[in-house]
Amino acid sequence: MNKHERELYFATLEESLLKGGAAFSEWCILIAKSIYISFINEADLATIITSVACIETYFKSESPQDKNKSLMQLINEADSLSEEEKYQLHILRKYRN
DSSP states (O other): OOHHHHHHHHHHHHHHHSOSOOOOOHHHHHHHHHHHHHHHTTOHHHHHHHHHHHHHHHHHHSOGGGTTSOHHHHHHHOTTSOHHHHHHHHHHHHHHO
């Protein structure tokens, strides 16, 4: 994809995934901006690494007792995720490692 196609793809995903209002910590928002910049500029490895950091930050910000848990634990304990979503996140986590 070229830069314009990546921008359209990102905008389409954002529109479809952020329905119903979502609240994120300021740190998650800052990381998400880095993800956007990395993705648009075809820095795919940076996109993967920062995406996983954002996911982990989001999970850890949900509850004070989650701050010391590993990403693997956070994914496994996430009740709001389906088994398929957990599987996909574990694949993404492995890429990051």
